[in-house]
Amino acid sequence: MVTKTKILKNYVNGQWVEPISQQKETVVNPATGEALAEVPLSNQDDVDQAAQVAREAFKTWSKTPVPKRARILFKYQQLILEHYEELAELITLENGKNLAEARGEVQRGLECVEFAAGAPTLMMGDTLPDIATGIESSMYRYPVGVVGGITPFNFPMMVPCWMFPLAIACGNTFILKPSERTPLLAERLVELFTEAGLPDGVLNIVHGAHDVVNGVLDHEDIKAISFVGSQPVAEYIYKNAAANGKRVQALAGAKNHSIVLEDSNLDTAVQGIIGSAFGSAGERCMACSVVAVQEDVADEFVEKLLAAANDIKMGNGMNDDVFLGPVIRQSHLDRVEKYIDLGVEEKAKLIRDGRLDVKDTDEGYFLGATIFDDVNEDMTIWQEEIFAPVLSIVRVKDLDAAIDLANKSEFANGAVLYTESGKSVRQFRETIEAGMLGVNVNIPAPMAFFPFSGWKNSFYGDLHANGKDGVEFFTRKKMITSRFA
Numbered sequence: 001m002v003t004k005t006k007i008l009k010n011y012v013n014g015q016w017v018e019p020i021s022q023q024k025e026t027v028v029n030p031a032t033g034e035a036l037a038e039v040p041l042s043n044q045d046d047v048d049q050a051a052q053v054a055r056e057a058f059k060t061w062s063k064t065p066v067p068k069r070a071r072i073l074f075k076y077q078q079l080i081l082e083h084y085e086e087l088a089e090l091i092t093l094e095n096g097k098n099l100a101e102a103r104g105e106v107q108r109g110l111e112c113v114e115f116a117a118g119a120p121t122l123m124m125g126d127t128l129p130d131i132a133t134g135i136e137s138s139m140y141r142y143p144v145g146v147v148g149g150i151t152p153f154n155f156p157m158m159v160p161c162w163m164f165p166l167a168i169a170c171g172n173t174f175i176l177k178p179s180e181r182t183p184l185l186a187e188r189l190v191e192l193f194t195e196a197g198l199p200d201g202v203l204n205i206v207h208g209a210h211d212v213v214n215g216v217l218d219h220e221d222i223k224a225i226s227f228v229g230s231q232p233v234a235e236y237i238y239k240n241a242a243a244n245g246k247r248v249q250a251l252a253g254a255k256n257h258s259i260v261l262e263d264s265n266l267d268t269a270v271q272g273i274i275g276s277a278f279g280s281a282g283e284r285c286m287a288c289s290v291v292a293v294q295e296d297v298a299d300e301f302v303e304k305l306l307a308a309a310n311d312i313k314m315g316n317g318m319n320d321d322v323f324l325g326p327v328i329r330q331s332h333l334d335r336v337e338k339y340i341d342l343g344v345e346e347k348a349k350l351i352r353d354g355r356l357d358v359k360d361t362d363e364g365y366f367l368g369a370t371i372f373d374d375v376n377e378d379m380t381i382w383q384e385e386i387f388a389p390v391l392s393i394v395r396v397k398d399l400d401a402a403i404d405l406a407n408k409s410e411f412a413n414g415a416v417l418y419t420e421s422g423k424s425v426r427q428f429r430e431t432i433e434a435g436m437l438g439v440n441v442n443i444p445a446p447m448a449f450f451p452f453s454g455w456k457n458s459f460y461g462d463l464h465a466n467g468k469d470g471v472e473f474f475t476r477k478k479m480i481t482s483r484f485a
């Protein structure tokens with residue numbers, strides 16, 4: 001547990017090392033504004049130092065038998081279980097989400113480690129003994145090399161765990177650049193992996209911001225980049241990584257739609273949307289930020305939604321019963337408040353102004369559940385990702401109208417339908433343009449053995465994170481065709 005300002009270092013070759021760069025940034029607890037740590041803003045020389053180490057480590061790690069690699073993953077899984085509560089508290093401390101949500105995040109990270117521990121099966125190739133008379137053909141799977149991972153602030157454990165456990169299980173070595181706003185958890189993740197028996201140099205951390213990212217993009221020894229973050233940065237990473245001949249997957253921003261039909265259970269829909277729109281302070285790439293509700297039930301839905309929103313307890317996520325924690329920084333809160341002003345200017349109906357809510361502390365960066373009604377697609381608050389507890393309601397005639405509307409968004413990460421009709425579910429599944437769908441489920445985030453798959457501007461690349469896509473991304477294939485007759 002962090003109790004006083006910690007000076008963070010980079011983790012290279014199994015050691016905490018002083019960065020070459022002297023620049024630093026303060027990491028604060030968003031619920032209190034209290035300084036937790038100083039994080040280095042490393043530079044390209046720091047990246048180079050880690051890349052050289054990772055390139056050397058790759059020579060032996062890539063040749064380490066796969067079952068031996070998997071055994072380290074099993075041990076790592078055990079250590080994460082033993083440190084579950086400590087990790088959850090660290091997430092709440094640096095990110096602000098409540099402890100129950102933080103525990104859920106630890107669980108999601110753990111599942112990635114469990115999936116990666118299946119490496120001996122996942123790494124298997126294919127053989128066809130008779131592609132022609134006396135000729136056989138086989139596919140072998142190999143790691144790619146040094147992989148770079150760049151992660152966002154909103155899931156300090158789950159998102160890094162989408163990347164390094166599987167990449168490493170597949171025989172790659174890894175350089176992680178955690179978000180400079182939530183860098184603490186990554187340190188415990190690497191310490192526990194080392195304790196599990198991971199050899200030095202296989203997993204390295206280079207803290208920092210865009211200089212590190214550019215260093216990773218430019219470094220010739222880094223063969224693949226996995227990125228998760230906002231849309232403009234994802235596009236930048238995708239283009240530049242590709243221009244430098246690297247394999248890249250870049251998961252980007254979102255504007256997720258939920259649809260509430262008149263035949264749905266409105267209480268289920270309201271509970272789901274409260275959880276999705278306001279949980280984790282709306283700072284989830286799968287958060288519901290627009291709800292399209294069928295006109296006939298719209299008034300009743302809004303009444304129930306407002307009642308539920310009024311019951312939300314806001315405050316420090318460490319405290320019992322707190323549901324809504326802070327947003328990540330004051331600068332983010334300022335930006336979100338500008339969106340609220342813009343919504344009012346654009347004539348959306350502000351039916352709940354979270355700026356007026358009380359919280360259980362005087363410090364921190366808090367915004368209560370904020371709800372706009374009568375929103376339409378010409379408004380900025382409908383179009384752009386706000387990434388905060390701000391929800392837009394659109395009233396629609398029917399499912400056709402709701403799907404047409406959602407499909408106009410440039411983003412397409414998730415979408416949820418609340419209904420009891422199988423026919424509507426089928427229409428939704430076949431016509432909505434989004435990668436991760438939910439039916440009467442508030443956050444349809446796939447588990448680690450399935451791909452995490454946004455569409456349109458929510459994803460840049462081919463192979464998604466996790467599951468078989470992840471294995472494909474972190475491996476390259478070799479074919480051998482042999483004649484023995």
Ligand code: NAD
Pocket residue numbers: 150151152153154155159177178179180208209210211213214228229230231233234251252253254284285385387413452454458
């Ligand atoms: P961000 O884009 O600001 O930062 C992500 C990473 O990129 C960080 O490590 C940061 O240091 C780096 N970065 C930021 N600006 C950069 C720049 N100009 N040049 C190079 N690197 C830069 O994102 P964030 O605010 O940390 O995270 C929130 C965003 O992440 C939201 O848009 C959210 O939707 C998205 N996200 C998407 C998914 C998904 O699966 N699609 C999952 C989680 C978060």
